[in-house]
Every structure is written in structure tokens, then in C-alpha cells.
Amino acid sequence: MASDEGAYRQPSIDVAGLSALLDGRYRDVRQLVRTNLAQHHELLLDAETMGRDEFRDRVRDVVVEIAATGQTALGLPTEFGGGGDVGASVAAFETMAFGDLSTLVKIGVQFGLFGGAIQQLGTETHHKTYLPGAADGSLMGCFAMTESGHGSNVQALGTTATYDPATEEFVIRTPDEASRKDYIGNAARHAQLAVVFAQLVIGEESHGVHAFVVPIRDGEQVLPGVRVADCGLKMGLNGVDNGRLWFDDVRVPRTALLNRFADVAADGTYSSPIESVNKRFFTMLGTLVLGRVSVGGAGVNAAKVALTIAVDYANRRRQFASSDDQPESLLLDYGQHQRRLLPLLARTYALHAAQEVLVDRLSAVFDGDGTDEEARRALESRAAGTKALGTWHATRTIQECREACGGAGYIAKNRFAALKADTDVFTTFEGDNTVLIQLVAKGLLTGYSSEFSDLDQLGMVRFVASMAVDSVIERTSVHKLFERVKDLLPGGDEWSQEAGLLDPNYQQAMLRFREEHLVSGVARRLKSGVDDGMEPGEVFSRVQDHVIATGRAHVERLVLDAFIEKVAALPDGDNKVALGLLVDLHALSVIEEDRAWFMEHGRLTAQRSKAITAEINDLCRKLRPLAGDLVAAFAVPEEVLRAEELRSW
Amino acid sequence: MASDEGAYRQPSIDVAGLSALLDGRYRDVRQLVRTNLAQHHELLLDAETMGRDEFRDRVRDVVVEIAATGQTALGLPTEFGGGGDVGASVAAFETMAFGDLSTLVKIGVQFGLFGGAIQQLGTETHHKTYLPGAADGSLMGCFAMTESGHGSNVQALGTTATYDPATEEFVIRTPDEASRKDYIGNAARHAQLAVVFAQLVIGEESHGVHAFVVPIRDGEQVLPGVRVADCGLKMGLNGVDNGRLWFDDVRVPRTALLNRFADVAADGTYSSPIESVNKRFFTMLGTLVLGRVSVGGAGVNAAKVALTIAVDYANRRRQFASSDDQPESLLLDYGQHQRRLLPLLARTYALHAAQEVLVDRLSAVFDGDGTDEEARRALESRAAGTKALGTWHATRTIQECREACGGAGYIAKNRFAALKADTDVFTTFEGDNTVLIQLVAKGLLTGYSSEFSDLDQLGMVRFVASMAVDSVIERTSVHKLFERVKDLLPGGDEWSQEAGLLDPNYQQAMLRFREEHLVSGVARRLKSGVDDGMEPGEVFSRVQDHVIATGRAHVERLVLDAFIEKVAALPDGDNKVALGLLVDLHALSVIEEDRAWFMEHGRLTAQRSKAITAEINDLCRKLRPLAGDLVAAFAVPEEVLRAEELRSW
Structure with missing residues (x-):
């Protein structure tokens, strides 16, 4: 900034004031996070000393504990236990990056990706059914978008969800190895539900990528038709259980479609307030x-x-x-x-x-x-x-x-x-x-x-x-x-x-x-x-x-x-x-x-x-x-x- | 390189020929290393699955096995089991970097730093006593130069080796925490000997940094007066046992001085073919x-x-x-x-x-x-x-x-x-x-x-x-x-x-x-x-x-x-x-x-x-x-x- 060189005087910083300025309007939230970080600081040591599964469970437990302080669900609607303030939720998340980052990413997967997808792509029934558990961490979920063969090109995903009007169900299928879901956080160990992104097929027609709620585990038991593999050791973030998912004609009810932007009637009639397939796709992706x-x-x-x-x-x-x-x-x-x-x-x-x-x-x-x-x-x-x-x-x-x-x-x-x-x-x-x-x-x-x-x-x-x-x-x-x-x-x-x-x-x-x-x-x-x-x-x-x-x-x-x-x-x-x-x-x-x-x-x-x-x-x-x-x-x-x-x- | 743009024709590479060109005069050595790497490739997996001490021992064992193929001691003199070819030794080392790098660094510590210091700073008795074991890996050693408080500034090391003419011994001492030896490979678990760099003191006079052979372990037992601490988990290279060393008035005989560039007579008379203290120091550092x-x-x-x-x-x-x-x-x-x-x-x-x-x-x-x-x-x-x-x-x-x-x-x-x-x-x-x-x-x-x-x-x-x-x-x-x-x-x-x-x-x-x-x-x-x-x-x-x-x-x-x-x-x-x-x-x-x-x-x-x-x-x-x-x-x-x-x- 312009300054008169001649008059330059070395400033003396008021650290507390500067800190408050950086914390800004979300100061209280950030202070809550600092308190939580200090309380769970031993996670940083656990990351070095615990075995992989032990540390994953430890991180899950801490995430649930932190959820109880109200820190993690700030972005979810208040009527479902959230804080209704998306800005506060981001402030909390980014401050959490001062500490163990597996915990940070687990929080992002559970509350941001999984909870966020339910909230933003789903409608009232989905909200009532899933958001309370998502918000307090009692219902763990994952966000199954990325596939091994399709990273950045989500529009080309290979997983299909074919509507069967006879039973009013969607049939979720992984057609080939390139289409297995990959790197999915929470999938290898903890998630009960997956929000699965798949090509919606009705009759002969494909309607593009849509999101479906698919149960993948009951407790620790993987459900029939679902196959899970562990991504194994990673460079870092080993407190997060990334996994791969395959679906072998897994049937979910018609209501499993997160139907805020598109719906399928019992007879298989497709409807959407957004006309263009592409535009619909990018609207859904906007949740990212x-x-x-x-x-x-x-x-x-x-x-x-x-x-x-x-x-x-x-x-x-x-x-x-x-x-x-x-x-x-x-x-x-x-x-x-x-x-x-x-x-x-x-x-x-x-x-x-x-x-x-x-x-x-x-x-x-x-x-x-x-x-x-x-x-x-x-x-x-x-x-x-x-x-x-x-x-x-x-x-x-x-x-x-x-x-x-x-x-x-x-x-x-x-x-x-x-x-x-x-x-x-x-x-x-x-x-x-x-x-x-x-x-x-x-x-x-x-x-x-x-x-x-x-x-x-x-x-x-x-x-x-x-x-x-x-x-x-x-x-x-x-x-x-x-x-x-x-x-x-x-x-x-x-x-x-x-x-x-x-x-x-x-x-x-x-x-x-x-x-x-x-x-x-x-x-x-x-x-x-x-x-x-x-x-x-x-x-x-x-x-x-x-x-x-x-x-x-x-x-x-x-x-x-x-x-x-x-x-x-x-x-x-x-x-x-x-x-x-x-x-x-x-x-x-x-x-x-x-x-x-x-x-x-x-x-x-x-x-x-x-x-x-x-x-x-x-x-x-x-x-x-x-x-x-x-x-x-x-x-x-x-x-x-x-x-x-x-x-x- | 200058090329006539008009005449440019896409070349077709002879891969085998190019590979031979890259391998150069040390092709045989590099091929030997490739064979050793292929044989021990499971080290890369062991690095991920084994506990720290288990993997350290595994790396040590492989290093000894590889030593038996003649790969690792190429730079040591032939009369002590080496290859007498420093260029070949570098070629072998750098090719080894294709594989597990803990093994590479362990080789560098044992044969390059420890063996190299004995060879280049020592004289005939040292060579005869230590080089055969250094060359076949049966005598593990470490190179104790760096101190916590003195990384790049070796001339300012704090460890002292004070000559006691009464017993014809040097007394090795760590005077303060800044002078503890730090990050020393092989020190935490495997080394029997340390080449310790210390300020040589005779009477009131300091003669600058010299190197001494100091026993630190007998089998797994740390010797009296020596204290060892493990540097603990590192970002990588966890197959190498880096440690810290403290010396509490450890006595070693007068012959422990690696005396190629300077010697101390029984009565404490100091002599060196190199007059300037600084020049002597840099000559010794040349071994680096x-x-x-x-x-x-x-x-x-x-x-x-x-x-x-x-x-x-x-x-x-x-x-x-x-x-x-x-x-x-x-x-x-x-x-x-x-x-x-x-x-x-x-x-x-x-x-x-x-x-x-x-x-x-x-x-x-x-x-x-x-x-x-x-x-x-x-x-x-x-x-x-x-x-x-x-x-x-x-x-x-x-x-x-x-x-x-x-x-x-x-x-x-x-x-x-x-x-x-x-x-x-x-x-x-x-x-x-x-x-x-x-x-x-x-x-x-x-x-x-x-x-x-x-x-x-x-x-x-x-x-x-x-x-x-x-x-x-x-x-x-x-x-x-x-x-x-x-x-x-x-x-x-x-x-x-x-x-x-x-x-x-x-x-x-x-x-x-x-x-x-x-x-x-x-x-x-x-x-x-x-x-x-x-x-x-x-x-x-x-x-x-x-x-x-x-x-x-x-x-x-x-x-x-x-x-x-x-x-x-x-x-x-x-x-x-x-x-x-x-x-x-x-x-x-x-x-x-x-x-x-x-x-x-x-x-x-x-x-x-x-x-x-x-x-x-x-x-x-x-x-x-x-x-x-x-x-x-x-x-x-x-x-x-x-x-x-x-x-x-």
C-alpha cells in the first residue's frame, strides 16, 4: 500500500486484535473448534502409533464426539439438528485443518458430502429420514461419485440405475472394472449408506447422472449384492477408510432417488423442472x-x-x-x-x-x-x-x-x-x-x-x-x-x-x-x-x-x-x-x-x-x-x- | 540441437541401445543391482506392513545379503573385500534408488559413511581392524557428525575429545544438549561402532574437529557412558534406525583417532602434515x-x-x-x-x-x-x-x-x-x-x-x-x-x-x-x-x-x-x-x-x-x-x- 517512505515507522502489531480480525464474523465458531482441537490433540500422536483400523475407529469416535458439540453440522438445517449457517460450517471446517487431517476429512465426508448430498439433492422425506442421523454421526454415510475410470469426467460415469416399473425399484449395477466406485471415504469400514451417482436408465433411454441412496452395510455386515474393497495404505489420511464399491444388481425402492431436481413416477415417467440433460447434471454437480x-x-x-x-x-x-x-x-x-x-x-x-x-x-x-x-x-x-x-x-x-x-x-x-x-x-x-x-x-x-x-x-x-x-x-x-x-x-x-x-x-x-x-x-x-x-x-x-x-x-x-x-x-x-x-x-x-x-x-x-x-x-x-x-x-x-x-x- | 526443420523426420528409438548408453561403463554393476532389486522387491511391501523395528531388522538383513553379492563394497579397497572402484560404487548406489530407499540409505550409512570414513580418515591398523567387517556388513557402524545445534556448521561442533596423557586415552564428552549427535543413521539400533566427530583438546589447546572410533554397543547392549535415543517416526526412511547419541566421558585408546591427517603422540604432542587448522578441517570434510x-x-x-x-x-x-x-x-x-x-x-x-x-x-x-x-x-x-x-x-x-x-x-x-x-x-x-x-x-x-x-x-x-x-x-x-x-x-x-x-x-x-x-x-x-x-x-x-x-x-x-x-x-x-x-x-x-x-x-x-x-x-x-x-x-x-x-x- 502506498506509504510515505520518509515517514515510515516500524509498526508494532496488536496480536489479539489481528487474530480477531482474521477470525472475523465466525470468531465464536473458530474458538469452539480450537477448544475441540486442543481437547483431542492426542489424535496427532495416535495417527503415528495406532494400527490402521484402530486409528480409523478412533477418528470415527472423535468425529461423533465433536458432532455433539454442534461444530460439524452447522451447515445442515436447524430442524434436523444443524446450525443452518453454511458460512459458519465452512469456518469450522477450515479451522479444523489446524489439527489431525484425517479427522477433518472424515468430517467433510460425513457432514459435507454425505449430509450435504441428502440435504441438497433430496426432498423432505429424505431429510426427515436421514438428516438427524447424519447430523449427530449416528448414521455414517459415504458419497459414491468417483469411479476408477472416471475421475474428473463425472458425466461419463459407468454405474447404472435402471428403473424396474414392475417392482418400482431401481437396479444399481457396476458394469465393468472402470466403473467401480473408487477412493470413496467412509466406504471401507464405517458407512451404512452410500449416495451413489449413476446413469439413470428407464426403458431404453438414459437420463444422465442421478443420485440414489443405497444401503451398503448393516452394522459391520456388508449387504448382499454389494462388494467392498479397502483402498489400502495411502500416502496420508490413513484415519479415513477409503474404499471401492461394486454393485451387482442391487435393488432400491423408487424413493431412493434423491429427487429434488428430477423424479421418476411409479409408471416410469421421468420428470424434471430442468429441461436440458446437461444443465440438470451441472445443477446437481453444483452441490460440489x-x-x-x-x-x-x-x-x-x-x-x-x-x-x-x-x-x-x-x-x-x-x-x-x-x-x-x-x-x-x-x-x-x-x-x-x-x-x-x-x-x-x-x-x-x-x-x-x-x-x-x-x-x-x-x-x-x-x-x-x-x-x-x-x-x-x-x-x-x-x-x-x-x-x-x-x-x-x-x-x-x-x-x-x-x-x-x-x-x-x-x-x-x-x-x-x-x-x-x-x-x-x-x-x-x-x-x-x-x-x-x-x-x-x-x-x-x-x-x-x-x-x-x-x-x-x-x-x-x-x-x-x-x-x-x-x-x-x-x-x-x-x-x-x-x-x-x-x-x-x-x-x-x-x-x-x-x-x-x-x-x-x-x-x-x-x-x-x-x-x-x-x-x-x-x-x-x-x-x-x-x-x-x-x-x-x-x-x-x-x-x-x-x-x-x-x-x-x-x-x-x-x-x-x-x-x-x-x-x-x-x-x-x-x-x-x-x-x-x-x-x-x-x-x-x-x-x-x-x-x-x-x-x-x-x-x-x-x-x-x-x-x-x-x-x-x-x-x-x-x-x-x-x-x-x-x-x-x-x-x-x-x-x-x-x-x-x-x-x- | 541444430536440425534442419524441413528435413525433420520423427525418429524411432532403439530402447535397448539407449538403455545401454545410459548405463554406460558401469552397465554390469547396474545390472547386478537390478537383479538384487528384483529379488528383494517385496521390501517395498514390507515397508508398508511391518512394524518399525521389524522392518529395520529386515532392511539390515537384506543389506547384509546384498553385501554378499559384492554390490555394496565396490568403493572399498580390494584387499579388504571391496571392489576398489569408487565410480562403480556410485553407479551401484544410484541404481539402488529404483527400489526401497531405506535399504539405499542404510547401504549409504554403512558402506559409504562409516566404511568410507574408516578408509579415508584412518590408517592401516584401522583398515585391517574394521574394513573387512564393514565391507561384509558383519560390523555395523554409524557416522556421528551432525549435532542438534550444529547442522550445516560442522566446524562449530560441541562434542569434545580430550587427551589424557596419563592413560593415553581420549575422553569423549557431550557438553550440552545442543551438542548431542542427532539424526545419526544406524545409531538407534544396529551400530556397534560410531565414528565420532569431536573437537580435539590437548591440555588447554583445541586443535579443531577430528574423527574417533568409539564403540557404542556390544551386541544389543549399549555400552556404559553412552546414551542412545531413537529419533522416532520420520516422514520416510523408517527402515533406517536414526538416533541420538550422548557421551558421558567415554574413554577410548589413543589409536581410536583416525589419524591419516593428524596424530597425537603418547605424550600428547600433536602433529599433522597439514599446517592450517581450517585446511585440515576441510580436508577431512572432503570425505563427504x-x-x-x-x-x-x-x-x-x-x-x-x-x-x-x-x-x-x-x-x-x-x-x-x-x-x-x-x-x-x-x-x-x-x-x-x-x-x-x-x-x-x-x-x-x-x-x-x-x-x-x-x-x-x-x-x-x-x-x-x-x-x-x-x-x-x-x-x-x-x-x-x-x-x-x-x-x-x-x-x-x-x-x-x-x-x-x-x-x-x-x-x-x-x-x-x-x-x-x-x-x-x-x-x-x-x-x-x-x-x-x-x-x-x-x-x-x-x-x-x-x-x-x-x-x-x-x-x-x-x-x-x-x-x-x-x-x-x-x-x-x-x-x-x-x-x-x-x-x-x-x-x-x-x-x-x-x-x-x-x-x-x-x-x-x-x-x-x-x-x-x-x-x-x-x-x-x-x-x-x-x-x-x-x-x-x-x-x-x-x-x-x-x-x-x-x-x-x-x-x-x-x-x-x-x-x-x-x-x-x-x-x-x-x-x-x-x-x-x-x-x-x-x-x-x-x-x-x-x-x-x-x-x-x-x-x-x-x-x-x-x-x-x-x-x-x-x-x-x-x-x-x-x-x-x-x-x-x-x-x-x-x-x-x-x-x-x-x-x-
Whole structure:
């Protein structure tokens, strides 16, 4: 943020105030979670010492105990024991990522995926029958969507649910090995019910993917016609019982169809308020948005744990003498060490702010009447993009922090082993990050307009190719964006070369310019590929890196906007000054990381590019004395930090 | 490599020939290792199913069995049961990285560190007493250098060995908690002996760090005065029993000193053929070079396993339909997927070539009479740099390959779980990578000249500051390098803007220019910092990112040179053409990754920078059909690939 260099005075952080600011409107919920985490902190040790099945049962028991505190069902309707507040439910979930992550994921599977599917895809009878048990954990369920042969392409699932009008039943079948359900959490050991996604077939006609409630166990006994296999040891999250499921003509009553968006009458007549098969499919898939918002937030909070430990260690640990008559320097006094950790710390704050905005949008859409389809699709896109950035950030940050703690970072009790192993799958579950970023780009290129929401990659290529590039730009929200860029650049191109690097208008204008330029470039390339007679799949493959860069640029811009706006709204004071330094560090780091692109596109001179690097180093030096307080404000409970030795130098 | 675009014909790879080329002069040794790996492949499963102590004992037993095949002691002298061929020993070690990595590290600890220390720091009596047992594994030992409080700064170790002339014994003592030996492989369970690094004290005088043979166990019984603690569960490598050691005035005879470089007479008179304390220290530390060469090579080979699985999977697995009437595309047909995997594949080949050169240099130095100190220091620098690049590459490649396999990559039996967890510590053990890269830069800045070899960071700052920048450049090998750059750029600056991107002279000249520019820049900044009166530690901290960039640039140049030279020397044919594509992809990827720097320093125009990106995409498309053969040539034994399901789509 703009600051008068001459008047710069090192701020002093009010840690409690900053912590309250981060906790925001869900402070009480987050504090409840902290209390629960502290109470069950020994789970982190159990994960290392217990056998697999023992630890799975232990995690299940703790999940049920925590459910009794009201923490886990905050998103379910109040009349069924829930809290009726989706935002609070996400806040609780992401805070839970400070602790054992098997417990976190088990909670996500039970209350988010299973409970959420019943709530959002089912109707009153389903709610009454299943939600009370789902909410208190007495009825364990699983969410059986993914198949071995169909990960990201859910529309191509192979499992079938064929309606038999004679008995008014659906017959659930796994036709081949590629169609077995795979990686399903809760399936290997605990789930009594499965919400199974399958192609609905009536007579000769397929109506696309629908969800059905299918009992799979009675107590510990697997039911006839169902086959279950354990996915076995995983890299991490071994407290979650992931399994595979096969269905051999399992019959369920007609009421097993979760029928909010489509129904089958006794005689086999199909009806749905949503006409298009594709649109119906994407409406149902929209229920995944909650999972994505939750996982992205969890990634950011896992990164907070890693940074808390690594910054604290770097503030205590000495290495090499800085001069012959002085003690060895603290690790964090080294420029390189600051460079490794502090931009990641700034990005963590930025992603936290972006997550807050996302959760607000989520609440608005969920509390609304659901008629604003464009808002819903914009939410889905934002959730997809924030999830991808948040989870990639977790992987990168945890790795960097582990290396920054040297050999000690490799010892399990110092937390990084589990943090790394458990979060690793975040980048590919609840939607593969690369696929999600493409989804963001697709939304951008089609302006979230309803008639194009259900397009796949090739549909997108054809759609874009069918229009003039200008009209693509005009249709998209990017057009409006770029108008704003022009407003922000009063003097035109020269201005952006002269503006202060710490001017937020400059920082935002840079990211907006990049986004607009990438969108129009990708539209042009898609169009000219098709115009040149290339096959759409080939066109897509060739332009794919450009598509992904576009999606990323869009989300990066949203993140920076969120962070800048959050800090700008704060009352003046030292905390605002400190967060302003983080905004600058984050914004300039994002620009620096892609400075080659900005130079290639005439937005940075070589000299200015070097000035950005120098400014980042300067910001790191200013933030260095604040780093300890900045991680303390995350308020990760002492009990779950462990790492006693790392933290006692 | 330069190729006539018009005449380009897709080559067809002779896999067996390529594999033989990669195996090189140590083909027989590598085949022996492959046989041993296949025979003991069930270790990979044991790592997942056995309890910790059971698996540790299992690994020890296998190590002893493998020792009996002659594989593990290739580097020890023939008269004591070894092979007398250090190059073969490295080849065997790095190939072993295809399998269970606990076994690999246990081998490294026993034969490389423990056996190697006895051999290189000891004299005839030590050799006769210990080497036969070290070589056949009947005498297990450990290498007790690292202390909790002193990781990278070995010169500051706290353990003392005080000479008592009355009894002609050394008294080994751990003075405080920071000086306990830590992370010591083999210490927690199996080692009978420890080679302990300690400050030698005679009377009031300290003579610096020396190595002593100290018995720590008799069978399973820990000896009096020694305290052992288990480091406990680690992120990976749990088949290795890492431990902590404390010594409470443990007495060992005068002959326990490994006295090749220094000795203590019965009356306490100290003598050494090496006068300077620092120089003596670094001579002893030179024994670490073998470990670094070995670990770097192991990292590259672990990356080969990950790439073999991920490329094979991407060649089988389909995702989304490429057009309505066609089957889903193969993952590797996607441009983004090619971008993710193929540059990493090219870099793996490049690092393999660089490792070959390094091993040749190692053999030359070890087989020589040891008098060419500059050659030895250049080797140490090269080993440090190659280790850092090879192990960072392993971390990055394994992560990318895991994500490229989606959820399946998270299941332990698909190999990535162990690969990731076990290799993670490679970046920080046997020298922290960041510290090693600084070592490279130091060597570069001081021209590997003997009188400066023992300088620490601050010594380096003072040394550089004491000279004119021109003389720094002139002293260094970089000067000669840059002369060669000028030769390579016949038309001067314009030439490099016009040369073909696929001209190896161009590629090499770019990396040489970067290196020379960074060296002179860093010298200038160090000097002006000191001239401005800044404290040397502060100067170093501020310039540290520049120092590290310099070290990396140097090693990147060495890697590219090695790869280009290797391929240039091949007979004409399809394999040469295919490897030529890999050279181009690697060289341009390295330039692309740092294209911002090249633009900032006037070596790339925006247009040419974009052309490099386009060329990389084109190279990826050309390499795509060859990718399967290129990983097959690594010849990772089927038995250790596991991942049966991933590999049977």
C-alpha cells in the first residue's frame, strides 16, 4: 500500500486484535473448534502409533464426539439438528485443518458430502429420514461419485440405475472394472449408506447422472449384492477408510432417488423442472461447490500451521557466526530465509482474505432463492479457482517450511510429515486443480451465461470459435474489468510505468491488464485454430497452457482485490500498516513471479522489473521483525503445534 | 540441437541401445543391482506392513545379503573385500534408488559413511581392524557428525575429545544438549561402532574437529557412558534406525583417532602434515564428497521411477472425449500434460549426463595421488552443486508425477507415497541444498585457489571486498569461460539475437553469459557493501539471493554442457536425433524458466522470449510419441515399479 517512505515507522502489531480480525464474523465458531482441537490433540500422536483400523475407529469416535458439540453440522438445517449457517460450517471446517487431517476429512465426508448430498439433492422425506442421523454421526454415510475410470469426467460415469416399473425399484449395477466406485471415504469400514451417482436408465433411454441412496452395510455386515474393497495404505489420511464399491444388481425402492431436481413416477415417467440433460447434471454437480470452498480453506489453514512452526524456528535457531565476536545469526536474519518464508506468509494472508469473500458469496447464494443462475455459476468458478490456489499454496508452503527446518523438519513429531502427506491429495481431490482452473477459464470465456454453462472443453472451443473475438470480450465480465483498468490508468500507458510500485491502483491495474490480455489472446487462438480447420480437441490441446494461464490470472486478480479491499477498510493504526506491508509484498511477489510475461507484453521495463525485486527484498526486511507476531495471530492452538524441540531453541 | 526443420523426420528409438548408453561403463554393476532389486522387491511391501523395528531388522538383513553379492563394497579397497572402484560404487548406489530407499540409505550409512570414513580418515591398523567387517556388513557402524545445534556448521561442533596423557586415552564428552549427535543413521539400533566427530583438546589447546572410533554397543547392549535415543517416526526412511547419541566421558585408546591427517603422540604432542587448522578441517570434510555424489545420483534415479510410472499412465489413461464420435483422449495428448512431464523428462536425462561427468571426475581424483588440490576443490564444488540440483529435481518431479496420476497417485501401492516421503530429506541431508549452492558460489568467487578454500561466508565477503572486481573475475575460472562465450558469439551481441534457438552454441552461450554476469555482479555488490562500511554479515544477508543465483547458474551451465557434449559424441542415428530433441527441450526450458532475467539483462527480446515458449511446445509435441520409449530406456525393473493398476489401463 502506498506509504510515505520518509515517514515510515516500524509498526508494532496488536496480536489479539489481528487474530480477531482474521477470525472475523465466525470468531465464536473458530474458538469452539480450537477448544475441540486442543481437547483431542492426542489424535496427532495416535495417527503415528495406532494400527490402521484402530486409528480409523478412533477418528470415527472423535468425529461423533465433536458432532455433539454442534461444530460439524452447522451447515445442515436447524430442524434436523444443524446450525443452518453454511458460512459458519465452512469456518469450522477450515479451522479444523489446524489439527489431525484425517479427522477433518472424515468430517467433510460425513457432514459435507454425505449430509450435504441428502440435504441438497433430496426432498423432505429424505431429510426427515436421514438428516438427524447424519447430523449427530449416528448414521455414517459415504458419497459414491468417483469411479476408477472416471475421475474428473463425472458425466461419463459407468454405474447404472435402471428403473424396474414392475417392482418400482431401481437396479444399481457396476458394469465393468472402470466403473467401480473408487477412493470413496467412509466406504471401507464405517458407512451404512452410500449416495451413489449413476446413469439413470428407464426403458431404453438414459437420463444422465442421478443420485440414489443405497444401503451398503448393516452394522459391520456388508449387504448382499454389494462388494467392498479397502483402498489400502495411502500416502496420508490413513484415519479415513477409503474404499471401492461394486454393485451387482442391487435393488432400491423408487424413493431412493434423491429427487429434488428430477423424479421418476411409479409408471416410469421421468420428470424434471430442468429441461436440458446437461444443465440438470451441472445443477446437481453444483452441490460440489461446498466441498471445494471447504478444501481450499483447509489448505490455507494447513499452510498457517507450517508457517507458524517454521517462522518460530527461524526466529530461534542460529546458524554460522555473523562476525567473529558475535553469536551465530538467527536463520530469519538471512536474506534468503526471509525470501523463502515471508512471501508465502503474505500470500497466506491474501488467500485468507479471498476465502472470506468466497464464503460471503457462498452464504448469499445458499441463503438466496437460487434463481440467480449467473451468480451461482460465478460462485462455482470462484470456488474452483480459490480451491486450486489454496491447495497448491498448501503443498508449496509446507514443503518450503519443512526444508527451512532442515533435518528436524523430517521427524514426525515436528508435524511436517503428517502435514505434507495428509494435504498432498488436496490438489487432486474435490476436483483436480488443473481441471478446476480450466473451469474458471471456461466461465470467463463464456461470461457465465446460462446457455453455455454446461459446455465441455470442446463445446467451449466451438462456442468461442463461433463468435467474433470482440464479442467474446464484450460478453465477458473482463470487458467491464478492462474499462476499470483504463479508469485506473489516468495517464494511459505511461502512467503505469511511472506509478509507485506500492500504489494499490498500480498493482491491481497490472493484474487486470494481464487477465484481459490473456482472455482476448486465448479467444483469438481458439478461434483461429478452428477457422484453420483444426480439430477442436487438437485446438484445445495446443492452447491449453494459455487457457490455464488465463484461469490462474483471473483468480490471482480476485485474491489481490480481496486482500486490498480488506486492508483498505480497516481503521488506521499499526495493524493496518503491517497488513499494508503484506499486501505490497504479496502483490509485488505475484507480479515478480510473472515478470517475464509483463516484460513480453510491454508492461514492465527491465529496469522497473529489477526495481520490483529490490522492493520485495526491502519489504522482507521490514516484515522480518513482525513475522513472529504475524504467525502468532493465526492462533493455532499450542496443543496441536507439537514440535516441542523445534520451538524451544 | 541444430536440425534442419524441413528435413525433420520423427525418429524411432532403439530402447535397448539407449538403455545401454545410459548405463554406460558401469552397465554390469547396474545390472547386478537390478537383479538384487528384483529379488528383494517385496521390501517395498514390507515397508508398508511391518512394524518399525521389524522392518529395520529386515532392511539390515537384506543389506547384509546384498553385501554378499559384492554390490555394496565396490568403493572399498580390494584387499579388504571391496571392489576398489569408487565410480562403480556410485553407479551401484544410484541404481539402488529404483527400489526401497531405506535399504539405499542404510547401504549409504554403512558402506559409504562409516566404511568410507574408516578408509579415508584412518590408517592401516584401522583398515585391517574394521574394513573387512564393514565391507561384509558383519560390523555395523554409524557416522556421528551432525549435532542438534550444529547442522550445516560442522566446524562449530560441541562434542569434545580430550587427551589424557596419563592413560593415553581420549575422553569423549557431550557438553550440552545442543551438542548431542542427532539424526545419526544406524545409531538407534544396529551400530556397534560410531565414528565420532569431536573437537580435539590437548591440555588447554583445541586443535579443531577430528574423527574417533568409539564403540557404542556390544551386541544389543549399549555400552556404559553412552546414551542412545531413537529419533522416532520420520516422514520416510523408517527402515533406517536414526538416533541420538550422548557421551558421558567415554574413554577410548589413543589409536581410536583416525589419524591419516593428524596424530597425537603418547605424550600428547600433536602433529599433522597439514599446517592450517581450517585446511585440515576441510580436508577431512572432503570425505563427504562421496556421499554427496551418491545422494545426487540417487535423486535423479528416484525421479526416473516417478516418470516411468506417470508417463506410462498418461499413455494409457483417457480423459474427456476429444470429439463427440471419438474415444476420450489419452492424458499425454493434452498440451498441458506434455508441459508438465516432458521438460522434467529432458532434465532427468541432462542430470544423468552431468552425473556421469561428475563420477568420472570423482574417479580421477580418488585414483590420483591427491596432490591436485584445485581439482579436488573443483570436484567438491561440482558434487555439491549436482547434489543440490539432482535432489531438488527429485522432489519436484515426484510431486508433479504424483499429481499427474490424480487420486491413484495417492495410494501407497502406486509407489509415489514412499518415493515422496523417502526422498524428501535428500534436499537437506548430506548438506543442506541452499548451503551447498552457496559453497559452489564461494568456489567460483575465489577461483578454488588453495589459500581461500577454507573461508567461511564472512571470510569470502572480506576476501572479495579486498580485491578489485576485475581481479575477482580474472582470478576465477569464469573469466576463461567468458572468453569462450566471446568466441562462440562471432557477431557479438547481434549474433545471439539471430542465432537459431536450436543451436547448441547459442544455448551454451546464454548460460555462460548469465553465469559470468552474475559472478561479476555479486563481486561488485559484496565489495561496495563493505566499502560502504556495512558489517560483513549484513552484506552477505543482503546479497544472499544473488549469491545463490550465481551458484545455481554455474551448475546449470555445467549440466547443459555435459548433456550437449554427451549427445554430440554419439554416432549418427535415431537415438541421437531423439536425444537431440531432449537437449533442446532441456536447454530452452532452463532459459525459459529464467527468461525474465535474460530480458532484464538485454539478452532476450520480448519477441524472442515468446518464440522460446512456442518452440518448447513444439518440442513437446515431437517428443510426445517418444516418451514411452524414453522412460523404458531407464530400465527400472518391473518388480519394483509396482503400480500394477496404474500400469494396466
